[in-house]
Amino acid sequence: MTSDPISPPADDIRQPVSQLSNTEPARPPSPAPEPAAAPDPRRWWTLAAVATAQLMVGLDLTIMNIALPSAQRSLHMSDPTRQWVITAFALGYGSLLLLGGRLTDLLGRRRGLLIGVTGFALASALGGIAGNPGTLLTARALQGVFGALMTPSVLASLAAAFPTPAERGKAFGVYGTVMGSSSGLGVMLGGVLTEYLNWRWCMFVNLPIAAVAGAGVLYAVRPVPRAPGVRVDVVGALLATAGMAALVFGFSRAEVDGWGAGVTIGSLIAGVVLLAAFLIAQTRISAPLLPLRVLRNRRRAGSYLAVLSLAIGFFAALFFLTFYLQDVLRYSPVKAGLAFLPLTVGLMAGVRVVSRLLARAPVRALLGPGLLTMAVAVGLLGLLRTDSGYWSHVFPVFLLVGLGAGWVLVTANSTATLNAGRDTATAGALVMTSQQIGASLGTALLSTIAGTAAATYHRAHPGATAATATVHGLNVASVGAAGALTVAAVAVMAIAGS
Numbered sequence: 001m002t003s004d005p006i007s008p009p010a011d012d013i014r015q016p017v018s019q020l021s022n023t024e025p026a027r028p029p030s031p032a033p034e035p036a037a038a039p040d041p042r043r044w045w046t047l048a049a050v051a052t053a054q055l056m057v058g059l060d061l062t063i064m065n066i067a068l069p070s071a072q073r074s075l076h077m078s079d080p081t082r083q084w085v086i087t088a089f090a091l092g093y094g095s096l097l098l099l100g101g102r103l104t105d106l107l108g109r110r111r112g113l114l115i116g117v118t119g120f121a122l123a124s125a126l127g128g129i130a131g132n133p134g135t136l137l138t139a140r141a142l143q144g145v146f147g148a149l150m151t152p153s154v155l156a157s158l159a160a161a162f163p164t165p166a167e168r169g170k171a172f173g174v175y176g177t178v179m180g181s182s183s184g185l186g187v188m189l190g191g192v193l194t195e196y197l198n199w200r201w202c203m204f205v206n207l208p209i210a211a212v213a214g215a216g217v218l219y220a221v222r223p224v225p226r227a228p229g230v231r232v233d234v235v236g237a238l239l240a241t242a243g244m245a246a247l248v249f250g251f252s253r254a255e256v257d258g259w260g261a262g263v264t265i266g267s268l269i270a271g272v273v274l275l276a277a278f279l280i281a282q283t284r285i286s287a288p289l290l291p292l293r294v295l296r297n298r299r300r301a302g303s304y305l306a307v308l309s310l311a312i313g314f315f316a317a318l319f320f321l322t323f324y325l326q327d328v329l330r331y332s333p334v335k336a337g338l339a340f341l342p343l344t345v346g347l348m349a350g351v352r353v354v355s356r357l358l359a360r361a362p363v364r365a366l367l368g369p370g371l372l373t374m375a376v377a378v379g380l381l382g383l384l385r386t387d388s389g390y391w392s393h394v395f396p397v398f399l400l401v402g403l404g405a406g407w408v409l410v411t412a413n414s415t416a417t418l419n420a421g422r423d424t425a426t427a428g429a430l431v432m433t434s435q436q437i438g439a440s441l442g443t444a445l446l447s448t449i450a451g452t453a454a455a456t457y458h459r460a461h462p463g464a465t466a467a468t469a470t471v472h473g474l475n476v477a478s479v480g481a482a483g484a485l486t487v488a489a490v491a492v493m494a495i496a497g498s
Contacts, residue, residue, distance in 0.1 A: 043161040050216075052209060053210075056213070062186035062187050065190060075132060085137065086252075090144065090440060102289050113157065116149040117150060119149070125204070126142070153425065165358070193205065194333055240290070242270075250267030251445075302364065302493075303412035307435050309438060310408045310435075314439075316378070316443060320446075342395050342398035346400060373400055376400055382475045382476075413431055446477040449477040
């Protein structure tokens with residue numbers, strides 16, 4: 001099968017001489033070509049700096065989950081308002097990633113990183129000193145906004161610093177480990193900080209991380225001139241931002257109000273309509289926010305579908321297991337957080353294997369097995385009972401979730417940004433956009449299925465305990481998710497091609 005066309009590489013993405021020879025006119029024999037420019041001596045410091053920056057974003061996706069009850073009591077929040085502490089971050093982050101990718105091209109990778117890291121730190125400080133719910137929600141939304149600028153800059157910096165396949169696999173392996181393990185680490189850190197210090201430290205913890213990341217960016221990431229001809233597609237930015245915000249908001253309200261609620265249906269319809277209008281507009285604009293050539297490459301398209309599908313299973317598993325450990329097995333926040341450690345072990349094992357295969361194996365041979373591993377992990381949740389043991393039932397799930405996530409995330413991030421040229425930041429932003437949509441959809445959809453199944457079980461078994469009904473709902477939703485992931489694995493292998 002032939003490869004799909006991809007956009008020409010940017011100046012800072014080096015291309016082998018053998019590829020260039022097919023496009024140059026014939027000419028008389030000449031002396032041997034000059035050796036390629038020496039690799040950036042600070043590239044590994046660049047990796048350390050940008051991985052640390054992305055760690056903040058990954059932590060904040062989950063660090064407030066366990067801290068929510070304490071924050072709610074401290075700030076006297078209502079239950080509906082409490083949910084917005086999570087939703088505000090997801091809205092700001094998920095809806096602005098595409099715009100962040102284009103702004104990265106406009107500002108330059110280094111400047112985009114510095115603005116993102118600084119803004120994220122200031123927003124975290126604001127959240128830490130919040131004296132009322134409104135201030136905390138504003139801080140969480142601002143964290144998402146600056147995170148949406150930071151992530152595309154991170155991926156563009158990695159793609160530029162590691163153009164060769166061998167080192168690229170190692171670099172994206174490290175990045176994948178950080179990105180995948182940060183969610184579990186966020187749960188663990190949130191539990192420790194909440195129990196031994198205060199929920200506010202779940203926000204303040206970003207300040208030292210930001211300081212280290214900012215210093216690393218200043219030292220290692222080379223400034224590059226603004227890409228010529230880059231303009232911000234204002235119409236596209238408004239349509240994409242509004243459409244993504246409506247989708248994320250609709251999924252979040254489905255979890256609280258149900259799928260039949262007017263606000264849920266209206267938000268989801270508005271999101272689909274706005275995004276459809278966005279795609280149409282992109283075909284009629286000379287400098288689009290999302291050049292559709294990015295999506296026409298089958299390997300990239302398969303990577304985006306794989307990440308979206310993975311996120312459905314990954315975040316649903318984390319969501320279910322967080323409540324299972326605390327509400328059913330009665331773990332303390334610290335013990336529940338430590339129970340997530342095998343997730344990181346599995347992730348590191350997956351990253352180690354796939355980093356070595358990335359330059360040799362077909363994309364579909366990496367994405368497909370990764371999704372199938374996640375399907376098995378989520379399917380095992382269907383075997384949980386109220387008296388299940390941690391080592392016999394929960395531990396294997398965490399290992400397999402980490403293993404599957406490592407395989408997919410490293411492969412998808414590397415493939416999406418490979419030879420993307422001036423579209424590198426946008427191509428990378430689409431990976432995280434896919435993850436945010438999948439996380440929002442998976443948590444909302446599977447939580448609704450689990451809640452409905454639990455209520456039905458309780459009505460059919462009046463004498464059953466609440467914990468038994470809850471676990472039954474978890475079982476039903478998990479089996480459904482495993483089936484969906486299996487179908488997604490087949491689709492990704494068909495789309496991604498060789």
